[in-house]
Amino acid sequence: MENILEKLGIELNAETRLTGDSKFSFNCHSALSCFNTCCSNLDIVLTPYDILRMKNRLGLTSAEFISEYTEPVIQKESKLPFLKLRLGQEGKCRFVAAEGCTVYGDRPAACRYYPLGFGIYKNEEAGDDFYFLIKEEHCKGFGEQREWTVGEWRKNQGIDEYDDKNRVWMEVILNKKLYSPELEPDEKSLKMFFMASYDLDAFREFVFESRFLDVFDIEEERLEIIRSDDSELMLFAHQWLLFALFKKPTMNLKES
Template structure:
C-alpha cells in the first residue's frame, strides 16, 4: 500500500498498469505454480496497525513481544509517526519470517500487501473521501499471470478478505496525510512523547487498553458505555478508538470523538 504524495511514488505508479474499477485481469497463486513462494523474500513490507493486530492474533504474542521479534521500527519522514516494517530473516535470501517451506504460517492473518498482490493499492484524501488507485504489479519472476482464473478489482479484494484491512488502513493513511499537512505548516514533526503515545495507540492495543484504564481517559470523553466496554475488551474497537483519539489529541478535532462538556 502506498500514497502517491511525492514524485518518487508517483513515478512508481506511472510505471505500472492502472486498473479501472471493473477491468479484468488473469491471475492465480497456488503451490502448483512454479514460482510459488518466490515473492516472500527481500521484502520492504510495511506493517500497518491493522496488519500488526492481525499478525499478533496469528502468533498469540503480546504487542511488545511481537514488535521485538518481527518488526523494525522507524518514523515516517516529515511526520514523526511510528512505522513498522517486517523484519526479514537474517539469511542471504532475506525470507519473510513466516514463510515456512514455501507456505505462509500466518495465512489467515497475512498482511494487506500480501493479500492485495498482484495488485497495488494507492490512496489519497479526496473531496468526497478516500480516492483509490489500483495497479497491476507484473514482476518478471511471477508465473501467476499465466493461470486461467479471471478477476476484477472488486472480486479480488472480496476473495482476499480485504474489506476490514482497507477500511482501517485508509484511516491510518488519512491520519498520516493530515499530520503531514499540519507539520508542513508547523515546520516540525511530532515530539518524542507524541510519537510514543501514537505508537501505543496504533500498534499496542493490549498496552493501550491498560493505559486507558490507569489514566481513566475514557471517563473524560463523551462516549457511550457500550463503546467504552468495546474499546477495553476488543482490540479492533480499541484501534478504531486510537485513530479517533489521535485525531483529537494531535489534530485538535475529529467528528467521532469529543471531550465531555
C-alpha cells in the same frame, strides 16, 4: 507515490492505471516454479489491523509481536514512525514455509493486495485512488488463465475488511497537516501516535489506568466493549488520535 512507482519501474498512464472494474489474468499456486519467491526481499509496512490479526494469531501481546517480528521505519515527509515486517535469514519472510504462508488467514493487507498496488493521493484534488499491477520478472502467475476484475480480487482476498478496519488510521496518516513544512511533530506526539497505532495493550492501559477517563466522556457500554475487544479498541485509539493530533470532534471532553 511517484518514488514508489519509479522504484517498481511503473509508468502511470491510462493503460497502467486500474479501477475496480479493470481486468487482469493472474493465479498463484504451489505448482508454479516461482511459488514463495515473492515472499523474499520485500518491504511489508504493517498497518494496525495487520499487527492486531497477527499478534492474536500467534498468541502474543502487542509489545511481544512488535519486538520479535517488526522493525521501525520513519516516514520521510511526516516523520511518523511506522513498522515493517522483520525478515529472516537470506531476506525470507519468517512466516513462509515450503507449503506456503503459515499465517495465511491473518496475512497482512499488502500480501492480500499482491500483485496489485494501491495508490492514495494525500491531496484529494490530485485525483481518485487507483490500482496498478506489480509485474516482477520471477512471477509466473501472470501466465495463468484465471481472470479477475480488481473488485473480484479484493473480495477473494478479504481486502475490504482490512481497508475498513484501517480507514480511520488512514485518515490520520494522510492528514495534510502532517506534511506541512512548518509542522514537525514533537517527541510526545510521535510516541502517542506509535502507542495508539500499534501497541494496543499499552493503549488499553493508558485508557483504564491513567486520568484518561477523568478527562474524556465515554459511554459505559463502549468502555465495556473496548476492555476486551481489540478491534473496537483499535478504532477508539484511531479516533482519539484524530482528536489529539488534529482537534477533530471525534471525542467528547467532560464538562469538569
